[in-house]
Amino acid sequence: MTLQIALDAMGGDHGPEELVHGAVQAVQESDVGVTLLGDEQRIRTALKDYDWPSARIQVVHTSQVVAMEESPFEAVSRKRDSSIRVAFELHKQGKVDAVVSAGNSGATMAAAIKTLGRLDKIARPGIAGIFPTLKGPVVMMDVGANVDCRPHHLFQFAIMASAFSSMVFGIAKPRIGLLSIGEEGGKGNALVKKSHELLLNSNLNYIGNVEGRDTFQGDVDVIVCDGFVGNVSLKLSEGLAEAVLAMLREEISKTLKAKLGYLLARQAFHNFRERVDYAEYGGAPLLGFKGTGIICHGRSSALAIKNAIRVASELVRRNVNERIMQLLLESSPTAGVEQDDLSDLAAAKGPA
């Protein structure tokens, strides 16, 4: 089965050209098809630069764009012909199998929920961030969709992120940690203490509280937290990694000897950068709605977009949503039956 992935060509800081480049790479390197949504003329102009299996890229013209600073729910409701909204409409109609967007994270989330709705019994869809560690990748959820959470939200994040980790990364029983400020179960804020009880009394592979320090050790596969803490963690990590490299560069540039040393070790630095590059996974999967979506960083490169398209295909092929439903059934029956107020999703922030 050839999957068709919609790409919001108007999202992202670099304009349609970079996104189109990523789409072309995706169809060149895999058997996926891509539907580009946005200003048809700009997209077609950008496409002229490349050779690609032409049947596998389609262009759908849309006349509106949701800007980064717009209020997500309001903008998605009002702008019926925006690229992000039309992308999810096509998804609902079964014309595409997933949506990839590097635009306004909140609007992507809002369009997904508004158009396709939440998975049954899921109280809050969320965004799963993928972090590199000393061993394999770790999935942190939520990284920005839900800023004020209740314990059963965190419990469901554990389920959704586990389903992703097992189906996409092939980990049979993902080890789940609860992000807190001490390893003992009694430590943490009120939300974490209650979430700890829920997780402890479930049949999930819950290993207990983990501290921020454990995030990058690779001894845990899933880290659960509310979207405020998760988004702060995501941004802090990006900022720190950049600052570390900037400081190292500064120190190295101070002497000729160090500069020479850097030249010799340059490949190692390059490999390191590849290893920690967010572009490797392309973006953050949006989990918990009746469809498949990936939210990419606003400044995504073509490489990141290509990888996001690949990860979106894997989410569909490996039936992550089915796995979520199955884990929900197997775990505590009380979790998340209630239907929450979704209004604060308007504050959703993702990697962008």
Added chain:
Amino acid sequence: MTLQIALDAMGGDHGPEELVHGAVQAVQESDVGVTLLGDEQRIRTALKDYDWPSARIQVVHTSQVVAMEESPFEAVSRKRDSSIRVAFELHKQGKVDAVVSAGNSGATMAAAIKTLGRLDKIARPGIAGIFPTLKGPVVMMDVGANVDCRPHHLFQFAIMASAFSSMVFGIAKPRIGLLSIGEEGGKGNALVKKSHELLLNSNLNYIGNVEGRDTFQGDVDVIVCDGFVGNVSLKLSEGLAEAVLAMLREEISKTLKAKLGYLLARQAFHNFRERVDYAEYGGAPLLGFKGTGIICHGRSSALAIKNAIRVASELVRRNVNERIMQLLLESSPTAGVEQDDLSDLAAAKGPA
């Protein structure tokens, strides 16, 4: 005036020997005096290794220790002859001017509050973390004492951290940022949105929300957050910095060429490590109580202890507490008059 600083010689992962070494360095390099509290025999044995101006190190024998895993308030109440409790008793009696501890953070906090009490009108004392940035240091508060906060707590953290930043780092009007997940004032969780209003309507130098990414840029002098988010940020930063260096080392060790390059650039790496070393500031000041205290990392080196003793002296000499009271008076008169329940300080976590 020669200041006398109490050092809990039983706290820390490396035992009294490392702490004693730090105390000796402090008296050798400045005119400060140090009172070491703990097992007198072990302390005196450790002291034998060094020459130092003997009048400036005193030893006070204590028979009890609060362990890292003990419940802080309970342990401090029960263990009347514990090194940390006696240290603060001496502080109350005016026999020492400040306390430095690398032991149980919560117990240090509990002993400070129990013995000396909070500063007038301060609802919640907290722990200020000092982070290196691309420019100068940034002070983040709270980094672990108060896991569930209300807006006026964050408002007072802004005041206390500003007082520290201006008096110790000499910044006339510290720029205060509120840690959030978007730069617009409307973004964040419920706590952050309300805290934003308080800060905006004050005469503090509030520059608005900052994201985790901004932490290490050095464009802000004070970052305000609750103790849960702050502690996660602190631990995440430590973990990421270590992981980055470990990954770089791994990449460099893969080829002979890169190894040779590293040898040439080694001094630059060394300088970098010094620049980001938490030991530079020694520890995290405990602000908001009627006295002066520094909480050090459990694994503090002698160097970190020496620097913590120096920073403690500066807090006393520069009257940080007086400045806090002055800023409280000048800012909104409504802030923090109420007296909070302090029971959840039992969950206090610091750098240790």
